[in-house]
Amino acid sequence: MQHFPVTPPAVIRLLWEKRGLTWQLTKRDVVGRYRGSVFGLLWSFFNPLLMLAVYSFVFGYVFKARWGVGGDGKADFAITLFTGMVVFQIFAECINKAPLLIVSNPNFVKKVVFPLxxxxxxxxxxxxxxAAVSLLVLVLAIILFRGGVPYTGLYLPLLIVPYCLLLLGVSWVLASLGVYIRDIAQSIGLITVVFNFLSPVFYPASALPERLQKILYLNPITFVVEQSRALLIGGHAPDWSGLAVYFAVSLAVFFGGIIWFQRSRKGFADVI
Structure with a gap:
């Protein structure tokens, strides 16, 4: 029987040892998404550009909405909204795919010794x-409409790293549960939509009463969205105490998720 590492150091070592394979599969996933299309990888640039244009028109001209922060212009609103969407799309892509990662690759489970x-x-x-391509579009828009990106934008990786650690932990749990409970894959799209509207993507957290803001911050997306806007648009330094708490929680979810996955994977071959 094959044994799989379940301690944090062993997990980190395993992921590091498989970094080459991970990189190759990532390139295949990115390139494969646009294989056969005329514009190829350029679609990864056109899509966020089109999204930004649509948000500018719908929310700026149709709804005539205002954030009350970062200026009252239509471009300011679109930029603020798009910042939240860039953060949310990372969540949506990871979470939506997670329940099907194992069941859609049965050969990796049954026929090959593969690091699932x-x-x-x-x-x-x-x-x-x-997200990086979307961020490039966002930065260009900020430079065009606001004259430049604040230096605090350099702190953005400090937000993205714990955010991705948390998403990985959740993804490992969902990938494992998706093998045993197939309904998860059917319902995850609805859950993602709910999280979209329960995150301050289309509205600022400050628009809610204070007691509801505390509940909103239980959503793991909220802190990253709000802080991303503060760094890229507001020019504010990170909330260091909040970031420390978020990082600690993310590490706990990360290691908890991989340990759960490693312990539950023993039954994958019997179910798939």
Whole structure:
């Protein structure tokens, strides 16, 4: 019987040893998404550009909405909204794919000694690639409409790292549960939509009463969305105490998720 590492140091060592395979699978996932299309990888640039244009028109001209922060112009609203969408799309791509990662690759389970734990990592890296392209569009828009990006934007990786660690932990749990409970894959789309509206993507957290803001911050997306806007648009330094708590929680979810996955994977071959 094959034994799989369940201690945090062993998990980190395993992921590091498989970094080459992870990178190859990530490239295949990114390139494969656009294989056969005329524009190829350029779609990863066109899509966020189109999203930004649509948000500018719908929310700026149709709804005539205002955030009350970062200026009252239509471009300011679109930029603020798009910042939240970039963060949320990382969550959506990782979570939506997670329940099917194992069941859609039965050969990896039955016929090949394959490090299944890297599949959520591949999905996360692919999501980060598309987020990076969207971020480039966002930065260009900020420079165009606001004259430049504050230096505090350099702190953004300090938010993204714990955010991805948390998403990986959740993805490992969902990938495992998706093998045994197939209904999870059917319901995860609805759950993602709910999280979208329960996150301050289309509205600022400050728009809610204080008691509801505390509940909103239980959503793991909220802190990253709000802090991303503060760094990229507001020019504010990170909330260091909040970031420390978020990092600690993310590490706990990360290691808890991989340990859960490693312990539950023993039954994958019997179910698939």
């Amino acid at each position: 734990e890297i599949l959520p990592v591949v999905t996360c890296l692919s999501a980060l690639f598309h």
